[in-house]
Amino acid sequence: xxxxxxxxxxxxxxxxxxxxxxxxxxxxxxxxxxxxxxxxxxxxxxxxxxxxxxxxxxxxxxxxxxxxxxxxxxxxxxxxxxxxxxxxxxxxxxxxxxxxxxxxxxxxxxxxxxxxxxxxxxxxxxxxxxxxxxxxxxxxxxxxxxxxxxxxxxxxxxxxxxxxxxxxxxxxxxxxxxxxxxxxxxxxxxxxxxxxxxxxxxxxxxxxxxxxxxxxxxxxxxxxxxxxxxxxxxxxxxxxxxxxxxxxxxxxxxxxxxxxxxxxxxxxxxxxxxxxxxxxxxxxxxxxxxxxxxxxxxxxxxxxxxxxxxxxxxxxxxxxxxxxxxxxxxxxxxxxxxxxxxxxxxxxxxxxxxxxxxxxxxxxxxxxxxxxxxxxxxxxx
Numbered sequence: 074x075x076x077x078x079x080x081x082x083x084x085x086x087x088x089x090x091x092x093x094x095x096x097x098x099x100x101x102x103x104x105x106x107x108x109x110x111x112x113x114x115x116x117x118x119x120x121x122x123x124x125x126x127x128x129x130x131x132x133x134x135x136x137x138x139x140x141x142x143x144x145x146x147x148x149x150x151x152x153x154x155x156x157x158x159x160x161x162x163x164x165x166x167x168x169x170x171x172x173x174x175x176x177x178x179x180x181x182x183x184x185x186x187x188x189x190x191x192x193x194x195x196x197x198x199x200x201x202x203x204x205x206x207x208x209x210x211x212x213x214x215x216x217x218x219x220x221x222x223x224x225x226x227x228x229x230x231x232x233x234x235x236x237x238x239x240x241x242x243x244x245x246x247x248x249x250x251x252x253x254x255x256x257x258x259x260x261x262x263x264x265x266x267x268x269x270x271x272x273x274x275x276x277x278x279x280x281x282x283x284x285x286x287x288x289x290x291x292x293x294x295x296x297x298x299x300x301x302x303x304x305x306x307x308x309x310x311x312x313x314x315x316x317x318x319x320x321x322x323x324x325x326x327x328x329x330x331x332x333x334x335x336x337x338x339x340x341x342x343x344x345x346x347x348x349x350x351x352x353x354x355x356x357x358x359x360x361x362x363x364x365x366x367x368x369x370x371x372x373x374x375x376x377x378x379x380x381x382x383x384x385x386x387x388x389x390x391x392x393x394x395x396x397x398x399x400x401x402x403x404x405x406x407x408x409x410x411x412x413x414x415x416x417x418x419x420x421x422x423x424x425x426x427x428x429x430x431x432x433x434x435x436x437x438x439x440x441x442x443x444x445x446x447x448x449x450x451x452x453x454x
Contacts, residue, residue: 098313098345101320104373106381114324120388126319127383128397129163130376133183135401136192139408140182140199144354148412149199153180157317157349160375161282163187164322165344168330169250174235175214176228176251178221180282184252188214192404193411202415204426222260225251225279229266232275236336241276246334249277250326256287258303259295267307267341276333278326279304279341282316284348289361304341316346317375347373420446 099114118126137155144152155162162183169175175184186192194207195217205216218224228251240247257263258281270277283300285292296303304311314325322344329340347370351358383389424439 098315099321099325100315100318101324102318102378102382104317104378106378106383106385108320108382111321111324114321114328116320116324118320123379123383123386123388124393126163126167126323127376127379127389128400129167129183129187130159130319130379131397132401132404133159133163133186134376135398135405136186136408137182139405140196141350141354143196143409143412144199149196149354150201151353151355152199153178153353154348154350155180155182157347157370157375158282158284158344159183160319160379161280161316161322161344161346164319165250165252165280165326165342168323168326170248170330170334171213172245172247173213173330174228174231174247174249176224176231176249177215177217178224178252178254178257179217179219180254181217181252185214188212190214192408196408196412197415200412200415202418222253222257222262222266225253225257225263225266226269227251228277229270229275232270232277232333232339233273235276236274241334241336246336247276248330248333249275250280250330251277252280252282254287255281255283255285255292255295255300256290257281258300259287267304267309267339270339271308274336274338276336277339278329278333279339280326281341281343282346283343284316284346286348286352286358286362288352288356289358291362299343301341301343304339309339309341311341311343313343313345316344317373317378319375319379346375 099111101109101111101114101116103109134156140149140152141154143149158180162181166184166187169188175181175188177184182192182195185195190207190212194205197203198205198217207214207216209215215224215227218227228249232249235241235247235249251266253263267279269275281300283292287295299313301311301313312325312329314321316322325342329342332338332340349367349370380394421439421443424435424442427435
């Protein structure tokens with residue numbers, strides 16, 4: 074280079090992968106209520122089956138709304154609403170066989186309902202009356218898990234046990250499903266569960282409800298690729314389904330569960346949906362998302378699209394829709410009454426289930442706490 078020439082400035086550029094465009098997903102029912110075909114998935118429902126799915130969706134939404142109202146009125150400590158995610162839960166819940174085992178988060182009220190569990194059960198937990206009142210073995214539905222992603226490891230271990238017990242293959246094969254949200258995919262527990270389930274060919278379906286937000290963090294701050302594609306890196310199939318389409322969710326989940334029962338290992342399902350409300354009743358979603366985004370997703374409402382389908386196919390009339398709404402309202406009123414009638418537990422029961430056989434330290438703490446409570450007896454309130 075000649076004297077006086079100046080070299081071009083060298084700039085260091087950081088290459089950052091752009092988020093991949095949202096891929097198409099499995100869909101059988103459009104937001105307008107039109108049936109569409111898919112080359113790999115379909116459903117063979119009767120007219121009554123379609124009406125039953127609508128009844129489930131409406132009932133689950135109405136009970137969820139009642140629980141939210143109860144929290145706002147001080148009757149529950151907190152509540153995690155499923156508003157907007159009803160199709161993902163009802164579709165997958167109805168695809169389960171009686172022998173299958175479910176590992177939920179703290180939001181699977183719709184799946185719980187589909188398993189025939191009394192809706193009062195999770196409300197007693199969030200009211201602080203007990204620590205969950207159902208028997209996981211009786212209902213094949215594990216306790217609600219508050220720790221994000223922890224249930225995926227529990228589910229994987231359970232599924233490995235199912236395989237070791239020889240309960241895969243044949244008409245009575247068993248499968249396990251683990252529910253979690255998009256934010257949980259950033260947790261180490263979930264990735265460890267993927268590793269173990271893949272290596273040991275566990276009969277498990279990982280069902281991710283991608284509702285677009287991990288509390289306040291949008292999806293693009295959690296991943297640079299679609300979530301379902303992560304499964305390939307662990308050696309098992311992943312598929313994305315329209316999470317607001319109850320028919321597609323049912324078809325995809327049924328297929329994945331069948332594969333698991335037949336010994337074909339795990340599957341990751343990404344149900345692409347949207348959380349219409351707050352993460353929990355302690356959250357304010359208006360601080361991190363705009364109204365127009367919510368409005369755009371309201372046009373994809375899972376309940377409205379099934380109603381549109383029923384109307385277009387002339388499978389239901391106004392009398393049916395009115396009857397469903399009224400039945401759901403009655404259930405919600407009954408649920409409220411039962412919540413308000415729940416007796417307050419004896420505070421001493423706090424110590425009952427810490428250790429299976431107790432401990433000297435626990436006994437001492439119980440005595441101290443009992444003495445503390447006794448100090449208020451007879452005092453004016």
